[in-house]
Every structure is written in C-alpha cells, then in structure tokens.
Amino acid sequence: MSTPTPAETCDLLLTGGRIWTQDPDRPWAEAVAVTGGTIRAVGGAADLRALAGDRTRVVDLAGRFVLPGLVDAHIHLNLGGAQARWEMPLAPTAALEEVLEAVRAWAGDLGPREWVVGGILGSTVLAQVEADPSALRRLDEAAGGRPVLLRDDSMHNRWVSSAALAAMGVDAGSPDPEGGHLVRTPDGALNGVLHEMASALVESAFAASVPDPAARTLGSMEAAVRVVNSFGITSVQDAATTPAPVQALRTLEEQGRLSLRVVTSAPVRPFLEASVVGDELVAELRRHRSDLVRPDFVKVVLDGVPTTRTTALLTPYTCHHQHDTPEHGELYWTPEDLREQVEHCYDLRIGAKFHATGDASVRAVLDAVEAVRRVRGPGPVFHVAHASFVHPDDLPRFAALDVVADASPYIWYPGVIPEAIAAEVPADLVAAMWPLRSFVDDGVVVAAGSDWPCALPTPDPWTGLETLVTRRNPDPAVPGALNPAQALDLPDAIAALTSGAAAATGLGDVAGRLSPGLSADLIVLDRDLFEVPAGQIHETTVLQTWFRGDLVHEAAAVS
Template sequence: MARDAEAADVIIGNGRIYTVDRARPWVSALAVKAGRIIALGGDAEMKAVTGAGTRVVDLGGSMAMPGIVDVHTHIMMGGQAELYETRFPSTLGVAEICARVAQAASNAVEGSWIVGGQWGVEQLANLNTAAALAALDAASGDHPVLLRDETYHNRWVNSAALRIAGVTRDTADPDKGEIGRDPASGALTGVMIEAASGIVERALAASGHYTDAMDRAALSQSIAVLNSFGVTAFLDAASMQPILAALKQLDDRGELTAWAVAAMPAIEPSFMFGLAGDELFALRETYRGAHVRPDYAKIFLDGVPGAKTAAFHDAYTPDPIHGCCFRGATMLTVPDLVRLVGKCERQNIAVKIHCAGDAAVSQALDAVDVVRSFNGPTALVHHIAHASYIRTSDIPRFAQLGVAADLSPIIWYPTVFLEAHKMAMGEERATRFWPNRSLHESGALIGGGSDWPVIPNPDPWDGIEGMVTRQNPKGDFAGVALWPEQALDLATVIETYTISAARMLGLGRTIGSLEIGKSADIIVLDRNVFEIPATDIAETRVITTFFEGRVVYQRD
C-alpha cells in the first residue's frame, strides 16, 4: 500500500480499457491523481499506488476508453435553444407561429424579449407582409420578438423589436442585407434578410436579454449533453465574445467539464454578430483558462452545396436562377486568405477554414502553401472544415502542408443532405463525398466533428458507425452505402475521434489517449465496440464519463 502522498485518488480497474496508445492498447486498470493518469496496467500493478484514501471504481469488465474529442461544434446554440427559446418546427405557417408566440408571451416576464425559431425558408413570402407583422404584433403583447429561420441567416421580428433596433420605413437596407417590406404597401414586415438580421440581433444583445448567468447555464447545458455522449473536449467553431466569456467564467468556477478550444471568427460571420478579428483576438488572454484555449481563428471561405453557395471547380446542375455554368464563389481571394492566415500565424493562432466545395478546398490549400513557403514549418495545425468534396490531386496536399481535415458534420453516409447535393450537382459528383480513407492513407491528420446543431444531436457513436460502414445508422436509405471504398476500420476511426482530434486541437500531449501524465478523461461504455457487429456501434451508450478523474456524467 502506498503512502498517502503517493497514493492515487481513484483507481479504475477490472475493465477492458482501450488506451489508444499503440505501444500498449489494452490495460485492465489505471490510477488517477490530481486529475492525471499516474499508472496503467494490470489490476495487481495498482496496489503500489493504492492508499487508505484511494477510491476504487470496479468496471465489472466493461470497456473504457479515452474521452471523445469533437473538433467542430457550436457550443452555445444547443443549450440556448433548449433553455431559453420558443422552439417550433419549420413547417409552421404564420398563424401557428403567432400562436406559439402568444403562448410564450403569456409565460414571459413583462417586457422581456421572446426569442425563438426556426421558421422554414419556404414561409418567407407568407411572413413578408404587413398583415403577417400585424398578426405577430397582436400575439406578442408588450414583448419584443425575434424569430430565427432554419438557416440562421434570416429573422422575423415584431414591431417592438424593430422600434428598439431603430428600424423605420426610412431605414436603408444594409450592405448584403435586406429589410423586408410589404410588396403592396412598402410597409415594414419584420422580415430581416442576411445582414439586416444583425441590426436586430445587436439590439437584442444590447438589451442585456442574455445575462452572464444565462450564457453560463446554456453552455453548461450543452456541455452536459456532450458529456452524456462521452465527449470531454471540443472546439467551438465560431466563438463570439459572450461564448468566450461564459467558458472562462465556468472554468474559473471549476464548472467546465470539458476541454474547450475556441475558434474566434476572423471576420464577423453572416449569422452571428459582435466583435471579430483583431478586436476579438486582443481578448484572447483575458479568456484563456485552465481548460479554455482561444487559440484558433475561424474563416468562412464559402457556403453550402445544397444552396449552391459552396465553391466548386465544376459547374452545378443548370437551373433557372443560376443558369448553366454556375460554380459558386469563395468569399475571399487566395491573397486575402494568405494575409489572414499570415496575420493569425504572427499571433500564434491556427485557422479553421470553412470549405464546403472542392474549389474552396483547393484555394485554402493554395493559401497555406504560400504561407508555408514564406514562413517555414509551424507547430500550428490549420484545419479545413467540412473536408468533404476534395479533388483527388488535393488529397495528398493535406499531409504535405500539415493541414488537418475536420470531418464534420457526421454525415459520411446517405442522408437528406446528400439528396440535396445530388439535386445540386448530379449523383455521380455528389456521392464522391467524404474521401476519409484516402485522406487517412495519404497521411493527413483527420478528426471527427459534429457541427452541432447542424445535426440535431452531437452523438459521436452515430458518426463512428457511419465512418466504418458508410451506411445510414438509423436505417434510412437501407442497403445504400456512400462511396463504400472510403470506409475505415474501427481502430482508425476511434483514433480519428480521440488522439488525432486531440492533436488537431493542439492538445495531443494532454488528452486523446490514456497514458501516464495525460488527463484522466475516460469514458465507460455499455459494450465492447470491437466485439459487436459494426451496424450496432451507433447503439453504444456511455455509462460513465470521467473528466480529470471526476465523474461528470453517470447514466441512470
């Protein structure tokens, strides 16, 4: 028995613990002290570090493994929606939306904002009338109302919200935005398109509607969801100031139960509003915490394939709006991107570049190639987010340039997204989607991400199964596999979700595998995923999640 000073706080034993350490993949026990792993091996070997105060957790033969790392999430949105927003399905029309608002108004504190969503884009013409606005005003009582659409790009707000935001009939449309006006009378309708959304979102932020305590609670809610799926580290892929502030506050209170890496937008995104770029980067050290790492910048280079806003080398399928030869376009030129990446590297910030189309991927790689040529090697790991449509000739460039592939969202199997892509560019091109195996075999660092709330829940097990089977784990599109040659074996996929993802986040020495000195972020599973059919992996449930040796989730 060890003396108390050397004794472990916790011993987790009698398990089948998969370490993701190639030197020693399986152990039956490990010991934790002050949140770090101090010993691994057989149960008998733990005696040396067992003291009088050591707590012993008997896994009863269950499989355990390192906590999962999500390389791409929007951490505030899920919790905020669940706790504070009036939720309704995108199929609702004007009358039904107004009924939901009236109900929310009857429960809300006098004069407070009502925030909700998400209305469907196909409702736009119905919402964009003076009569619809009158109905919304009648439903809202004395509350300003802001309702987001399903794309997060547009808003429908009531007259009280317009008043607070200072929008009148005489207000000019902002650059890259439009203030909705009734086609018949020209009166305001409350519809705010693209950049116009920012006018009301800023008024909402300025109103103090979201307090620090609310932001912390929303984050805690989201992180509790991640913990329940075994996620103990994440990268927030568009960290505005309130998110950074809430992460830091939670961490300082000892309430942050995951490693939080933050990617601060280099340019204000079209759907989130507030400080960005240098002004936000300047606050980095203010918000850095024991577990908060604001060390990434986010750059949006294009849009999404379904809406034909992603940039491709070859043209989309012809349609009446875009004509015959539309390829989409990037939002920045290569020299612009070079300047941005160069600026970030000077501040020791890595970049995550959103590239949904193959031309955007090429340009991002071109820009990093320029930066590497002039700046030489770096320890920073830049990411191409949504590395999904990639020219064959670009695949080896990821490894050559040290660019990591952020594989998110977890849809590397047939889904409704893929159906929309088939419409946009034809089946053959659309199904050359997610060349995960080619990337891996080329030596690229690949990491799994959810892009939550783009997908409704951030369950990595759904993604892990899909990466192995290339089939839809929910049984939709039965019998259909997406580019099955791109399937990977389970051990590789688990690395993708653990050690590789940790390296992508600059945390490869701290998390991602179970080794001496690393954080005791450990998850216990209800099955040994190596001993079940691949089609059952998505059913895997997490029994217990340890973060730094502390139980942060326990399944009932």
C-alpha cells in the same frame, strides 16, 4: 511486494474494465490509476492493484468498455447551449406544418412582444418556404404577430417573421447586406428567409431584446457543458468564439464548475454574432487564457453552404435561383487577402480553422497555405472545415501541407442536409463527398466534430461514429450509402473523435489517449464498440464521464 506508502498510492483506481486506450504502444488495458487528476499508470488489473492504498477510491468497472474522453473538434457551445436551455426545439426532419404548429404552441406561453427563437429548421423546409409566397403570412399567424427567429440546420440561414423583419429595420426596399441575401418573392417582397450575413441582422435585433445578456450566456454555457459531458465529450474546439461566452467559461472555471477543456476560435471578420473581430478579438480572448480555456485559433469563413448555393464550387450548381447567387457559389476572400491572413497567423503564432465547404474554397485554402509554407516553412495548425467536396488533385495536398481535415459526419445523417445538397450540387460531386478514407491512407489528421447545434439537436458522437464506419443513415428505412468506399474502420473512426481531434486542436499532450502523464479523461459505455454490429453504434449510452479524475456525468441507471 511491499505495501506502498500513502505518498506512493494513487487517488483513484478504475479497474476490471475492457479499456481501449488509443495509445498505439498499449491499445488495450484493464485498469487506470490516477493521481492528482493525471493518469499515473495504465495496465493490468493485478499490476495496478498494488498502487491502491487505504485512501484510494477504487471503482470496479465490472467488465465495461472504456474509451478516452472524446474531443469534439468543431462545436458552437453558446448556440448549442442556448438552444438546449432557452429555445424552442425543432427536429430537423420536421415538416413545415409541424414547424408552424410548434411555433403556435411555443408562442402561447410568451408575452405579446417576446421572441419565438428556435431550431433546427431543416434545409428542405427552408427551400419549401422560399418557394411559397404564403409561408411568411402563415408564420406570422402562428406566432400571433410576435417576432420569430428560426435557425436552419446549417446555422448560416434563418427564417423570420414580419415582426422580426421590422425589428431588423428592413423592408422590401432594403438592399442586401454585404455577404448575405434578404430573400424575396417573385414580386420583390421579403419572404422572411435570410441567407448568410443577413442572418446577423436578426441575431443582433434579437440580442437587443434580451434583458440580461450575461445571465443568458452563463446559463447557455452551463447547459452546453452539461450536455457535452453527458455524451462523453471532455474537450472541444469552439468553432467561432466571442468574448461573452469565454467570460462565462472563465466564471464556471473559477467556481470549479467547468468540466470541459475549450479551445477557442476568434472570427477574423464579422460573421453571425455581433462582436469585435480580428486582432482585437484575439487579444481579448488571450486575456482569458487559463488551464481549461485556450484561445489558440482564429476562424476564417471562405464561403457559405451548398443548400443555399453559397458554397464555392469549381463547377456550376445544377440550378440557378431568383436571389442571384453566382452559379459557382461565392468565395468571400481574394487569393491575396487569404495569403495575407495565413501570413498573419504565422506572425500571431495562432492556428486557423477555415470554413471551406466547396472544392473551390478548399483549393483556395490549400493554395494560400502552400504559398506561405513554401517561404516560411512549418508553422501553425490549419484546419479545413468541412472537408466535404475536395477535387481529386487536391487530396494529396492535405498531407503535403500538413493541413487537418475537419470532418462533421453528424451532418450526413439522420437529418435532411444530404437530401437538400443533392438537390443543388452536381451528382458526381455528391457521389465523391467526404473522402475520409483517402485522407487517413495519406496520413492526414482527421478530426471529427459535431458542429452542434447544426444538423442535429444534440452533439451525439455515436451517430457520427457509426456513419464514419457505415456511411449509411442509422435508420434502416433510408436506403443507400454515401460514398461507401471512403468508410473508415472502427479504430480510425475512434481516432477521429479522440487522438486525432486532440492533435488537431493542440491538445495532444493533454487529452485523446489514456497514457501516463495525460489528463484522466475517460468514459464508460454501455456496450463494447468492437463487439456490437456497426449499425448499433448509434444506440450507445455513456454511463459515466470522468474529467481530470472527477466523475462529472453518471447515467441514472448506474449506481
């Protein structure tokens, strides 16, 4: 073979690895050649060596296992980055006494009027706080009278101090905001627990206290990019996007510091952050479109979360509570309004991520999509997030209507959310949760997402990947499995984190596979996932992350 000319050689050659390409035409390879940040060739080490010239950077993978860069289909970059960069960390499994001690220690380093902001507060602790009339007083004492804002593991609810309630401008005589609850003690006093849209009030009060919001947002987004790259994530769908984080992303991109592809989701109605919404927000985000920032979805929230009985169910919850939530939960949209929203997505040529956590809200989405697809035919991509409770009659409708199942296996384990759900939701529904095997067998696109910073303090994909396969808590001390008949095999689970998530987010022609013409996004792991026991997948470490042919993360142990 003749020596290639400089114009024929590649810029980068990664060779000598065991590479899972996620390309069905060639699932395994030994080497990847890259030119201009794009994959030029994938194949055997000997064959691709011919593409290396004097200016080619050759990386010996030394037999290590390689995957395509991961795609997180449901994440909250600004919230997660802010938690990582600025806020008080809490383990979701922390008991109430541990939470109060953490608040006390964190407050000790703050000025007298500074806010204590942090998470993750476990749903089981939030339930305990609701039932304890002394909890608010103890939180006030721990914080030294400072305003406190603690976010729960669903990110839909908050526990706040008396000073925070005062900053919100609410008291015992204040009515509940639309779509939310100011939770009260039996005698009518506020206990500091906020459900759903009540949380927006405290978020706005805290935001007003930040002296330089733009700097905080930029620092949060910088931290978020660094964190997700460290876990091998190179593309994401931000699940609820407002202008300030997008402006920060564009700043990072213009400075050459954005090593992440971001698909945005514009809320169509007010949610938990103060922002413009709907068409005004869609237009604003579209002005920021770039190679790496893609404003291609809206976010539609149909209900709440099961831990506070605000998920919309077809059957009643197992118990009823003092703050008068309906026994079937709450559906925030009428069928007519929902159909109009689906129609509007067709008009805007934009996809939609529907937050629908109950079987009633899932059915409402499918009914609306079916009504519009029947008239207008194929159209935008629609996601159901999080497809946890699905009535058996509705399972085949996902495939028939080409609706994506947005799954968040991170929510199952190792946090306390499953325990909190089981305390509220009928046992037969819990036993049938997350029917992912049925989805895959029906040909439904399953896209996995961390929902970071919900559930866990990091967007660790390896815990999620393991639970997709095992349906068990990675901690062997926790017995039992969650609907084990719906477990995925490893290739299908990897697809949910790569090619499936890429297809769902509109990135299938760019990412999710290692194939010629796609972006050179790949990760090098410390273990071969096809060789280790499934119960060890959660221990995986990302040794290197490559984005568009650039090394953007390297573990300290790797030279």
